[in-house]
Amino acid sequence: MVVVLSEKDREKIFDTLTDKQIRVIKRYVLDIVKSELLTKYFWKGINWDLVGLEYDPLFHKKLAERVSQPRLFCSACGKPLKNQYIVKSKQTGYIQELGSTCLADRAGIDIRIVKEIHNSRKRINLFQDEILSDYRNKERFPNRIYKDIIEINADRSWGPKFRSKILDFKGANLPLFHKDHNKLLKDLSNRRNELDEEEQFGHKDKVRNNTQEYIHLKRYINEIVRKDRSLNIIQKEETLSDALERITNINNSINDDFAVIPISKQKELAKQYIDPFNQKLSRIRKVK
Structure with a gap:
């Protein structure tokens, strides 16, 4: 279901959020919109790259009432901005933080593209x-679902x-x-x-003994801590969350390192080292 809030309701909800929550929302909302804009409107022949988008969710809030969220300004005309477009010159590397008007006047970007960028709001x-x-309706991050996911890998x-x-x-x-x-x-x-x-049906590597079970490391740690x-x-x-997060980070690091190796080399390494190691590991990880 598509939800559309009024500007007043939007600002009222933002006013109840912490700085950290505002940063997370802005980061992932802007990432989506920026990706679409880069794909659709910035092509060869334009002398500027769109390198960032920013917006001020508390634009109409008095400066004295703002805690730490800074105002945004246009680097060309100095006016405070609700929506700020950050562009970088392909020729000189010069960066400008502009409003929609100065985006056309100062950067010389085609007015049609400026309108499309402005409509990104x-x-x-x-x-x-x-x-x-969802946040206003008391929904928060689904911790129970996340814990269940981590526990069973x-x-x-x-x-x-x-x-x-x-x-x-x-x-x-925050709700997802x-x-x-x-x-x-x-x-x-x-x-x-x-x-x-x-x-x-039994795991293909499981021995024929009903008293034994293949246990993943995450499930094993969970059982010990509980x-x-x-x-x-x-x-x-807290102990379980910390332990599982460390395991996740280690796995990600290994995956990232392995991913940079050429595919042909990956297959060679897997056949020579990883597959034999997994076969041995599957035998010793079966516990009563």
């Missing part, structure tokens, strides 16, 4: 209104960019875009189905 509002509306297909987005929204305790929320539910459901099938009676509930959650 509608896209900004469309994406941010979904988050703001349902996040193994996530790329670094998507994982960073999820962790940013988690850190700010509906597409991202649906992806979490889908990944969790798919992983649960995989585990059910493994339990029903059973530790020296920790209270809060300490268990």
Whole structure:
């Protein structure tokens, strides 16, 4: 469902957010819009690159009432801006932070493209209104779903960019875009189905002994922490969250390093080292 808020409602909700929450919303909303603009309107022949977008969600708020969110200004005319477009000269590297009027007058960008860039405000509002509306309705980051995903390794297909987005929204305790929320539910459901099938039909590497089970490292750590009676509930959650985040970061680092190796070399390394290692590891990780 598309949610459209009034400018007054939008500013009222922004006024209840922390600086960290505002930064997260702005970052991912602007990333989406900037990507679309770069794809559609900045092509060869234009002497400027669009390198950034900014907007001031508290533009109409009095300066004395603002805590730490700085105002935006046009570097050409000095006027305060609600929407700021950051362009860089392809010839000199000179950067200007402009409003829509100066974008045409000072940068010399075709007025048709300027109008399209200016209309990006509608896209900004469309994406941010979904988050703001959910937040106003008391929705927050889906911690329970996230914990279930981590516990059963349902996040193994996530790329670094998507994982960073999820962790940013988690850190700010913001509701997710509906597409991202649906992806979490889908990944969790798919992983649960995989585990059910493994339990029903047996893992291909599992030995024929009903008293043994293949346990992933994340599930193993979770079981140990949950059973530790020296920790209270809060300490268990903090310990588990820290441990699982470290495992995730290590896995991401390994994946990133491996990805820069040429594909032909990846296959050679996998055949020579990784596959034999996984076969040995699968045998020793089966525990009672």
